[in-house]
Amino acid sequence: MTRPELLRVEGITKAYPGVVANSDVTFSIGEGEIHALLGENGAGKSTMVKMIYGLVRPDSGQMTLRGAAYTPSKPAEARRLGVAMVFQHFSLFEALNVAENVALGMENPPPMRELAARIRAVSEEYGLPLDPSRMVGDLSAGERQRVEIIRCLLQDPKLLIMDEPTSVLTPQEVEILFKTLRQLSSEGTAILYISHKLEEIKSLCDEATILRRGKVVATCTPRERTAREMAELMVGATLKTPERRVGAKGEVALGVSDLSVASPIPFGTSLKGISFTVAKGEVLGIAGVAGNGQDELLLALSGELKASPDKVRVAGHAVGDLGPVERRRTGLVAAPEDRYGHAAAPDMSLVENAFLTAGVRKGLTKNGFVDWAGTRKFAEEIIAAYDVRTPGPDVAARALSGGNLQKFLMGRELMQGASVIVINQPTWGVDAAAAAQIRQSILDRAGEGAAVVVISQDLDELLEVSDSFAVLNEGRLTKPRPTEGLTMDEIGLMMGGAHGMEVAHHVA
Amino acid sequence: MGASPHTPGIFVDRKWGVVVLRLEKRPTPSKFWLYATPPVAVILTMIAGGCLFAAMGKNPFEVIRTIFWDPVFGEFAFYLRGQLLVKAGPLILIAIGLALGFRAGIWNIGAEGQYIMGAIFGAAVGLAVFPTENRLIFPVMVVAGAFGGWLWAMIPAILKTKFNTNEILVSLMLVYVAETILAKASTGFLKNPEGMGFPGSRNFSSYPAAANPELIAGSGLHWGGVAALVTGVLAYILLTRHQAGFQIRLAGQAPRAARFHGVSPARLVVMCMGISGALAGMAGLFEVTGPAGQISIDFNTGYGFTAIIVAFLGRLNPLGIVLAGFLMALTYVGGEMASTNLGLPDAAIQVFQGMLLFFLLAVDVLTNYRFRLAVGAH
Missing domain, CATH: 3.40.50.300 (P-loop containing nucleotide triphosphate hydrolases)
Known part of the structure; x- marks a missing residue:
């Protein structure tokens, strides 16, 4: 034609x-x-x-x-x-x-x-x-x-x-x-x-x-x-699909029960009665169209938004009223979606950005003083392990391409040996090869016994990495279901269908 | 609309099209311009100031020489060099405190008020125990001075954290409140009972236990100068090595990342306002017990405001601020010379100091941006 x-x-x-x-x-x-x-x-x-x-x-x-x-x-x-x-x-x-x-x-x-x-x-x-x-x-x-x-x-x-x-x-x-x-x-x-x-x-x-x-x-x-x-x-290369390990699930590592918080973002979505548990070695995938409470859920889990203590539990400890530092200490790390200004400080070096979240778990402070030599070493380890393309650890974060910075930031959270890992949009804006590598690392951490929550708008990604699957819709979370055997139709219905568009095409 | 990184600048018409000078964001801040900005700004200030002085009918070279050269190398340098240190001390001490807040995005503009309140609190402690002689009196007065400044800075800090008021406005307005209290102190509750009815407190130079004399005769160095230099070093270590310094820098550059790191914005406001208030209060106490000698209606000379320029001139870096403090002291001392010897109005010197900040901020754009010539593009 x-x-x-x-x-x-x-x-x-x-x-x-x-x-x-x-x-x-x-x-x-x-x-x-x-x-x-x-x-x-x-x-x-x-x-x-x-x-x-x-x-x-x-x-x-x-x-x-x-x-x-x-x-x-x-x-x-x-x-x-x-x-x-x-x-x-x-x-x-x-x-x-x-x-x-x-x-x-x-x-x-x-x-x-x-x-x-x-x-x-x-x-x-x-x-x-x-x-x-x-x-x-x-x-x-x-x-x-x-x-x-x-x-x-x-x-x-x-x-x-x-x-x-x-x-x-x-x-x-x-x-x-x-x-x-x-x-x-x-x-x-x-x-x-x-x-x-x-x-x-x-x-x-x-x-x-x-x-x-x-x-x-x-x-x-x-x-x-x-x-x-x-x-x-x-x-321009052959692609590897991430390998899934099949491991026995351990006891509950992260428990969220009836969590409701108001959104701090103008026109944001408040969380309404969110409940779920993630066991050791389990990956929970949370799907949903952008703006249905994903950012708020990440904030509520990272500790930037606080709730009453027993709403969020890490390995049985009530952490709902703790801030980000204390939550990291109990073993929970989080990776927000927005790289420039939230997950990372764009004008700071990669070394400083490594310290941003890893200071607590990697023991990078002594009497309040920062161990910059140790932090630099950790930054170099991330750069090597995640193949971050950068002239060195001293360049400003904003000088890296989005994908490279994302690899660095994922490495920063995944290499802290945390028992609970929460990630919002792990591969957003990342090329296919790097995305595959990041997903593999997520599965590897789960294989080592970490409980992982992946919030993403990429359904293929969630189906690839998650053991159980839930949808965030207008601030409410559906009951998590085993990922295996879910069909696209079922997922679509969990996502709230087409927002009142069912009748739109009756004449088309 | 997709934000373009290019901001069109100057347009020059040519036959074949348009040449556009545009600003382009650098991938990483330029180290060169970071350090080159202050000297370039000083040179531009000299040129523009020279033009100003020429327009006023003065010989620009003579004025510039009087301001920048004579205080250090001229006929009266033996005296004026000491004056440099006297002026630089409080400027540095205040500017370092302000810079910590500015780095964190907390804009304390009211250091002048905190400086006054520090002087009043510290002086009041000394005057209360007059004429007791004890070696502890002066240190206690320093602490009281710091407390006075801290207390005055806590007002905007707490109003900001509790009611989300603007610290710029509140701290600035409190300067005028402090000036009123100062007037009351010098004519009322701190007035010298043996002062024959003249306003002003007892003079500390005649009360050794509470005085802040020159430590080395003729050097201009008193305890305030020592405190300024020590604070410069400590603040440098705080910013580069300590977690609190990291949090200050982080909060200023990326507030959301700071919350993600675990910084509580309210605690940071209280800390930064507190430090800058305490340092300004100490500076006030050193001044009132030393060079000024007594609480008087107008003992304050605007150091708290000039320190804002010093903080930026020093790139908000404590070591840079030490250098900037001396440069600014030079314009004070040299400016006074120029006004007495050459008949230059005081306002001209203030315009000159203002130009310095103006050119500094203008040239500073080059740290993060560069100019590019582009032909015909838009």
Whole structure:
């Protein structure tokens, strides 16, 4: 099937100080084609689409849109020419309603009443139900994404760029999004779909361009390839699946009972009656769409949020009212999701960041004085064991790529010999090879008898590492179930289905 | 919208397009500019200050020489060098305390008030036991001075931790309260009973047990100078080697990471405000028992405010602050010379000191950012 060419990208190169983000990238997208841009983190996908959307200018190379030279100098120009983009991180104002948010993104917004009617019309046409008068702060992540999509669709784009759109969706919501995208495609709107989730790309995309280290390494038709083949093209190496040890479960190491805490985050989700236990050697996977209380659960377990003593027990000791230092002393370590500013201090060196959490358990203080020599040694051990690419332990954390810093931070928690390990998003933004290594280390620690809680939005990851599985939904945790034998449908229902979207596609 | 790391700067039109000078965040802070910033700022201040003085009809080279050269190497250097130490001592002592708080993101702007309260508390203890002679009196007065400053700093600290008030405003406003109490002290409860009705307390120079004399004649060194240098070393060790210093730095750079580490924000506020208040209070006590000699309505000369500049000029690093304290003392002593010898108004000297902070903060951008020329890009 040949389609008339919509966008052609030819020989695009873009360098930043110290790194070539894109080198001689060439590909083309036909009218109405769903084209995947596939690659690991840091492969140059984001830079590429930023250039197409006019946020960044290429150093060399050219782009043509329907045969005409295409050099957008700003996003507004790209939008005028029919290119729209839905970002991975939404730019919405939580204290405004849907219509107001949409109006803010428009050059000449129509009167509110008219805009609301248009939002309704578009949302019904594409099966994306959305009430224009609702506050964005009250919407789920999936609903917020719909705001962004509808904002784009109101411009009637020829090319819609979607950056990692499914990372915030339940499986059911993903299916509905895909229906919308297929409908758009059949009406002639091309979609540039950025992802590293191979199964999605196989089911959705017509063509794929695979980037590795800024270069195009392959183009293929995803339906004709296996996920593994594409993964290996993406990574440039053969992949190892983590090995699961089968160990007998020990006694309960972490017990949480009826834990309710108010969220300290504005528009956050309070925890409501969370109860679960994790035994020695067990990995509990906690799934859920972002913003359903994951950050709050991590804070409540790390000790940054306190509760009454017996709500959280580590090896039988009540620790609910203890802070992070005392909890580490009893054997609980935690790894928050946000690397820059929460799990690590970006401007501090890796040595200082090693001390940040490891001081207590590694005995790195004497009479209140820091044993910097010992801390440096520990930092070097982490760097060696987790293959952290860095010139040395004295560089600032922010100088490391996201994936490398994540490896360092995972190593920091996993190498402390803790009896309970809580991790939020262990492999977020990490390349496939490093992700596999991190998952293997998690399983190894469990094999050595640690109780592990993994909070993640990556279902494949959870199914790979966890023994039992629960879902966090609007601050409530479902009863943990054995992972073995769970189907995607069951998981989707545990995740609360599709947030009121069941009827959306009855006509589609 | 995706945040761009590039901030457009100056645009220059050329026939073939646009040259954009833009600021780009460095991957790691520049060590070079970290140390080069203060000297560059001093040079820029000299240039801009020179222009200012020239515009006022003075010979800029003569003014700059009077401020920066004469106090150290000029005709009266034997006297003025001592004055440097007299001025630098309290500036350093206060600035070190402030820097600890600033490092943690706690903005104590009211050191001047804590300085005054320290002086009043310490002096009151000494005057209460007048004319007893005992070697313990002066040390007890130092402790009382530190306590007075600490107590005054605890007001904004506790209001901040309990009611989330802004410590900048509260500490600043308390300066004016302290000044009122000082006026009351010198005309009322600490007034010299043998002072023939003049305002002001007894003079400590005539009360040896409570006095803070020059330790080496002509050097300008008194116990305050000793305390400043010792505090500089101790604060340096605290920041680089001690866990509390790590927590201070961490809280300032990444507050959420600090909570994750296990720092209690409230305890940190109380600790940092307390240390800076106590040091400012000590500085006040050393001043009132030494160079000032007595509690008087206007014995305070704004050290508490100038110390803020000193803290930043010294890169919030205790050792840097020691150097910065001397530099700032130089502008004080030299500035006084310039105003008496060359007829320069006091305000011009204050503008000059302000310029120093301005250029310091401006040049400081280069520590974390660099300029890049880009053609046509946007």
